[in-house]
Amino acid sequence: MRIVEQIKSEIRQALADAVSRAVAAGALVGPAPEVFLETPKAREHGDFATNLAMVMARQEKKAPRVIAQAIVDHLQTEGTWIESAEIAGPGFINLRLRQGWVHQVLPAIQAEGADYGKSDHGGKQRILLEYVSANPTGPMVLVQARAGAFGSSLARLLNWAGYECHTEFYVNDAGNQVKILARTVDLRAQELRGATVEIPEGYYPGEDVIDCARALLEQYPDFLEKPEEERLAFLERWAPEYFRSGHERVLRSYGVEFDRWFSERSLRESGAPARLVEWLKERGEAYEKDGAVWMRTTAYGDDKDRVLVKSDGEYTYFAADACYHKDKYDRGYATLIDILGQDHHGYLGRMKAMVECLGHPRDSLEILFTQMVRLFKDGQEFRMSKRRGNYVTLEDLLEQVSVDAARYFFLMRSLDTHMDFDLDLANLKSSDNPVFYVQYAHARICSILRQAREQGLEVPAASEVDTALLADESEVELMRKLAEFPEEIIGAADAREVHRIPRYLNELATLFHQFYSRCRVVSDDVPLSRARLLLVDCTRTVLANALGILGVSAPERM
Structure with a gap:
């Protein structure tokens, strides 16, 4: 039972009735606009306050305090929780309630x-919340841990508020980055078997990929005896799943689970990109130029049109994103919320334009950005002395503090603000x-x-x-x-x-x-x-x- 909302509703009605009586008495012209109430920061200003008189000033052509006086003069408090009303400042009406209401x-x-x-505030409006969606090419890092705590809490919050919120993790298990991962793991597997290899620039460095290669050879001892083409085709599926399953394991230990893990590869293999391109062409939202296919995003405020299909026939990441978001809408979600890293801020305009190209309101897609996190210990920035490099993973963090502390500390700050995480404070009893x-x-x-x-x-x-x-x-x-x-x-x-x-x-x-x-x-x-x-x-x-x-x-x- 929303006690406060019930009382607010009663107060709003009492104020609207007061305006009507003032109009009938010739003190005001009326009618009463929507009545907004707020809780004063200072308790001595009462339990609730309204700027109703100031909102009415233009239509009444009178000073707000004069309007406020007319409302207070015609306010009937008998039978309500209102104990008193007084005028404050430029025309606020401060309302004090009878003490018994709070019981x-x-x-x-x-x-x-x-x-x-x-x-039931949300009226069961369907919301799809996508968050974390870390690339399956390495471990879960701090900014993703922050997004994980936020997203899982936001989903519960929305459901408590009467929305129907479902959650998804979008697995980027296709495209060039997966090909590079497969080649990196293959080289590391050869290295583990004694070969001298050189990891080209742009490939994935770090101990985590070596661990992946080691797990591969433990599971498939004869792997390197297969032809290279066969090995790479296998690794393009196996290696992303190795990291994805690791993400799922550590996130579950951290209290983060998803209703669905959505594979980009499955989307591409279903033929969805080709169907999307044809659908957009039929609607006049896509066109061919210089051997490529472009989405007409400039028509919706983007700074340039975006390529869907490159001149070599390969679909772009943007095409996959468009397919994925169309799929979300096709499943009947009225609102989409994407939680992205701050490095994706430049995507905002093109994604909003993409949504309009798909035939949906611009505001039906909400994009929230996760700011960076720094760890501090003993007053100094804290970096793990691990072989993997200079980044800190979620698993590293959970070796330092409890899950409760990690989640709570991440959630104390607004998602879009930089955060310094004090490990010593988080462990203090x-x-x-x-x-x-x-x-x-x-x-x-x-x-x-x-x-x-x-x-x-x-x-x-x-x-x-x-x-x-x-x-x-x-x-x-x-x-x-x-x-x-x-x-x-x-x-x-x-x-x-x-x-x-x-x-x-x-x-x-x-x-x-x-x-x-x-x-x-x-x-x-x-x-x-x-x-x-x-x-x-x-x-x-x-x-x-x-x-x-x-x-x-x-x-x-x-």
Whole structure:
């Protein structure tokens, strides 16, 4: 139950009715526009505020404060949760609610439990979220780890907000990079068998490809006895799958799984590129020039038309991307979200134009970019002393910190900002560590409930508790924050801002710790103790729900 939204709806109606009464009295011209409410940053400004009077200034041809006064004069608060309304600043109307409203949240949380925070806001709109999609030519690196934490959390967030979000990993297992990988692995296999080889510039260096070649020879000891053409054809399939399966394994250990792994090779082999080109030609969105086939992307704002088929008859990566996105739309998805590395920022214009060429609204494709990550340890930038080179992999990171810490730290920052990851802080067992701070709040509540149980007190049904006893300022603020959770989910989902959930969790944990320092949960006052047990149990539920969205555990003991 979205308590806050119910009350907002009531307030919006009361304000609209006030405008109608002011119009009937000749004080305003009307009509009332859509009423927007916001939560003031400073609590002394009330529970909600609206700029309604300022929005109406042009149509009324009056000063906003005069309009605000007319609205407040005709506002009827009887039978509503509105206690008072006052005019502030250039014409804001600040609204204060009767204190009892916040107590409604506890029965709602107890009734909904693990589902508290879910809504039907998204109307089951189908969204396909593609993320990570690392090339199957090497291990998973830090920026992909960041995208993995973000994408898996965003998918849960969208589903909680009432969307129907599915996830995919696009496997780039075709094209020239795969041919180069096959040749590199073949050379490394020869090297492992004693041959002297030279790895050409542009091939894949590093220990990971040597490990791949070693696994190949362990599985197929007689591999090098086959003709080169046969070996390379085999490796173009086997080597990408070797790395892809490694990606799947490490991502699963990191709490990231996908509804589907989509192979570029399967798309090409299905004949989809040829069908796409013909389809675009029929629509006038593709043409031939200089022996190549071009997509008419400049018609939709791109800086130049893009090649689909090169003069040698080979399909471009852009053609494969266009096929893949057409396939997504053909499966009935209304919105596509692609999470890409920052090095793909130049692709934005051409991909938006591509979507329009395919006959879909430009805004139906959303592209989010993942900024780079640097690791720090002992105040210095941290680089692994591994033979593979100067990059750090997800597996390297998970040898340094827990999965919970890795995910939470990645998710605390907006995806499009550069991030410095402090390994020492992530391992700290104190309140200075953000993930420890939040998890400790959950564990502390579990401890309180265990101790209460030992004293014969269980968490009571909300219907058996006098929640009005929860009148301390710290209790009211805690309940207010619990009530905000469903709206926070919707706001974060619609803005694609996962970092709002860690921020909410930090604020909730802070309010809980403040409450705990002020109020003794179990005391000689049994009715109050029961009310407080209900409050802390509801807090535990919301902490667990929010952590679950992030793919972070909610420990019962620490």
